[in-house]
Amino acid sequence: MSKIRAFQSDPVVNFAKQKAKEKIERCENGTDNDSVCDVISFAKERYGVNESWIVRSLARYMLNTVRKHDKLDNAWLVDGIPRLGDTHAVYMVWLEDGRYKCTCFTHTYGYARRAKVCTHIGAVLFYTRQRKLDDIDKKD
Numbered sequence: 001m002s003k004i005r006a007f008q009s010d011p012v013v014n015f016a017k018q019k020a021k022e023k024i025e026r027c028e029n030g031t032d033n034d035s036v037c038d039v040i041s042f043a044k045e046r047y048g049v050n051e052s053w054i055v056r057s058l059a060r061y062m063l064n065t066v067r068k069h070d071k072l073d074n075a076w077l078v079d080g081i082p083r084l085g086d087t088h089a090v091y092m093v094w095l096e097d098g099r100y101k102c103t104c105f106t107h108t109y110g111y112a113r114r115a116k117v118c119t120h121i122g123a124v125l126f127y128t129r130q131r132k133l134d135d136i137d138k139k140d
Contacts, residue, residue: 013059013083020058024051039129047117056084057122066127069094076127078102078120091120100124 027037036058043049043057060066060078069075074095080086092103100121 010083013063013081016059016062017055019062020055021051023058024054035129036126039126043117043122043125049117049122053117053119053122056119058126060084060119060123061126066123076124078123084119093120093124 023032023036024040026032027040040054040058043054049057060081063081065079065081067077069077069092072094076093078091078093080088080090086104088104094101100117102118102120104118104120
């Protein structure tokens with residue numbers, strides 16, 4: 001039997017998705033105006049994503065599934081979440097020639113993800129934005 005991480009259970013994923021929806025609402029009504037709201041606006045403008053994409057990407061980020069690749073620059077590992085439709089344990093996202101790419105592009109239905117942008121990349125967008133802000137805070 002495979003080992004399931006706590007963040008992969010339905011109640012935990014559903015909770016993260018609900019919190020993501022609440023955050024989106026606060027960003028849209030102007031109650032919040034932070035780096036997460038900036039990424040939401042950027043993703044909508046740059047990639048034309050819908051609310052479902054933002055919810056799933058933000059939930060992945062909130063569940064702490066993203067980590068920097070320890071051997072490659074501009075590369076991240078994103079833990080798969082079966083509840084969000086993932087069939088692999090880990091996906092790699094990397095930046096190449098100014099474009100994000102993901103190993104999910106080579107998996108089932110990858111052609112559709114490649115045509116748009118996957119939520120693994122979305123989670124990395126939230127992660128990298130927060131890391132940049134953390135680095136600025138450390139310098140102050």
